[in-house]
Amino acid sequence: MKKFEEKTIHTEKIYEGKVVHVQVDQVKLPNGKESTRELIKHPGAVSIIPITKENKIIFVEQYRKPLEKSLVEIPAGKLEPGENPEVTAIRELEEETGYTTKELSFVSSFYTSPGFADELMHIYMAKNLEIVDQPLLPDEDEFVEVVELSLEEAKAYVREERIHDAKTNYAILYLEMLERM
Amino acid sequence: MKKFEEKTIHTEKIYEGKVVHVQVDQVKLPNGKESTRELIKHPGAVSIIPITKENKIIFVEQYRKPLEKSLVEIPAGKLEPGENPEVTAIRELEEETGYTTKELSFVSSFYTSPGFADELMHIYMAKNLEIVDQPLLPDEDEFVEVVELSLEEAKAYVREERIHDAKTNYAILYLEMLERM
Numbered sequence: 320m321k322k323f324e325e326k327t328i329h330t331e332k333i334y335e336g337k338v339v340h341v342q343v344d345q346v347k348l349p350n351g352k353e354s355t356r357e358l359i360k361h362p363g364a365v366s367i368i369p370i371t372k373e374n375k376i377i378f379v380e381q382y383r384k385p386l387e388k389s390l391v392e393i394p395a396g397k398l399e400p401g402e403n404p405e406v407t408a409i410r411e412l413e414e415e416t417g418y419t420t421k422e423l424s425f426v427s428s429f430y431t432s433p434g435f436a437d438e439l440m441h442i443y444m445a446k447n448l449e450i451v452d453q454p455l456l457p458d459e460d461e462f463v464e465v466v467e468l469s470l471e472e473a474k475a476y477v478r479e480e481r482i483h484d485a486k487t488n489y490a491i492l493y494l495e496m497l498e499r500m
Numbered sequence: 501m502k503k504f505e506e507k508t509i510h511t512e513k514i515y516e517g518k519v520v521h522v523q524v525d526q527v528k529l530p531n532g533k534e535s536t537r538e539l540i541k542h543p544g545a546v547s548i549i550p551i552t553k554e555n556k557i558i559f560v561e562q563y564r565k566p567l568e569k570s571l572v573e574i575p576a577g578k579l580e581p582g583e584n585p586e587v588t589a590i591r592e593l594e595e596e597t598g599y600t601t602k603e604l605s606f607v608s609s610f611y612t613s614p615g616f617a618d619e620l621m622h623i624y625m626a627k628n629l630e631i632v633d634q635p636l637l638p639d640e641d642e643f644v645e646v647v648e649l650s651l652e653e654a655k656a657y658v659r660e661e662r663i664h665d666a667k668t669n670y671a672i673l674y675l676e677m678l679e680r681m
Contacts, residue, residue, distance in 0.1 A: 320662060322570040323563040323643040334514045334522060336538040338616050341515060341522050344565060354641035356565040357517040359540055361616070382504040384525060384537040385618040386611060389501040395615075428661075429669045430567060432612040432619055434576075435519050435542070437566040440613075440666070460535035462504040477608075481501060484611045485621070485666035492673050499680045 323349045325356065338397065339436075361438035365407040366395035366486045368426065368444045368494070369416060376473055376494070377448075378487070379415050379463040391466055391476055392487045395440075404441040410455065412445055415463050417454040420445040426493060431485055440486050442493075470494050504530045506537065519578065520617075542619035546588040547576035547667045549607065549625045549675070550597060557654055557675070558629075559668070560596050560644040572647055572657055573668045574623075585622040591636065593626055596644050598635040601626040607674060612666055621667050623674075651675050 325346040333341040340360040348354055369377040382389045396411035398404060405423055413419050426442040457463055468476065473491050476482040482491065506527040514522040521541035529535055550558040563570045577592035579585060586604055594600050607623040638644055649657065654672050657663040663672065 320561070320570040321563075322561055322645065324570075325563050325565050334524075334538075336524065337536070338538050339540065343515075343517065346565060348641055349563075349643050352641070355518070357515075357519050358566045359520065359617075360566075361613075364615075380501075380503055382502075382506050382530075383611075383614040384506050384527060385539045385541075385616060386614055389503040389505075390611070390614055392614070397615075427658075427669060428664070430564075430571070430665045432542075432617065433564040433567055433571055433573070433665045434545075434578075435566060436540075436613065436617070438613055460529055460533070462530050464503065480609075483609070484614045485670070488608060488610045489666070489670050489673065492670065492677060496673060496677055496680070499677070 325349070328353065357435055359436040359438075361397075361436055362400065363398040363404075363439045363441070364395055365398060365404045365411060365441045365443065366393045366490070367408050367412045368393055368442065368490045369412060369418060369420070369448055370444065370446050371448055371467065375467040375469055377416050377418070378466045378468060378473070378482070380466050381461070381463045390484055391482050392484055393490050395486060405443070408441070408443045408445070413451050414455045414457045416465055417451055418445075418448040419451050420448050422446040427489070442486060442490065470498065506530070509534065538616055540617040540619075542617055543581065544579040544585075544620045544622070545576055546579060546585045546592060546622045546624065547574045547671070548589050548593045549574050549623065549671045550593060550599060550601070550629055551625065551627050552629055552648065556648040556650055558597050558599070559647045559649060559654070559663070561647050562642070562644045571665055572663050573665055574671050576667060586624070589622070589624045589626070594632055595636045595638045597646055598632055599626075599629040600632050601629050603628040608670070623667060623671065651679065
């Protein structure tokens, strides 16, 4: 869909980081006038809703520097260039929780913040989890703690805003929905 | 919650835009080592789920430059500094749809992408909509088209990925959930 397309007149690269690239585009608007758009380029991400045999959900708690606090979230990670999201999902699940699965199913995908960023988040559910003997480790600058919660406990975490991000709030609403189907 | 806190050693301001500020922090990790964090500062945003008397949901279609395509989304906008999110919600509803409401209720809030951005999204539901005679207009570089859909139609848009962003996918799941309660 290209309704109200904004044609790029000029692109200025501002910053190329490890995670994000920042650019400012000069654009021609549908009415012929010009404006600027600030764009954050991101490789995309994958998150996993891991469900144990005891029907608990596995979360990870980690410090989020942009917020200067820690959040409890479903496990997640960035896509490597050209990587299939299912491969990312299995790797991140193992790195962050020590579990793997042969039962991965697609839940949903969405752009997290389409006004300024192109990050696409893919969400999967992982069932029939198996413990990995010598699991892959998280990146060396990544510190996470595993938290297992029932759905009721997770809903309480949402109310307390210890769970407070788009993919995890979506995941919990999705699990509530499944319970009612 | 400060688990695994990362203390800031040094902050480098990279870019100050209209919408986002970009900075790179040098941090001290919990194990004493150092790393860098790329941070996108955003003023926060508000979105509204407007429900008409005929039980349709009002969306807006707009071009999203970061994605180079248009999406159908619930109406939304950025917070002005220090602004109460309910005030933003009423203003954005009027600007983007021409409706106002005296019946605004809080649905949820979440960080859209806590790994690299501090944007907090507040979601409200608006019922008992009233047409505004001479509504506020959208910003002069903002082009939106109103789209009214039933919940079933909106779910089809999700499947076709014409609706494909965090706040709108969440809103539709929330409305599905309400139908089952």
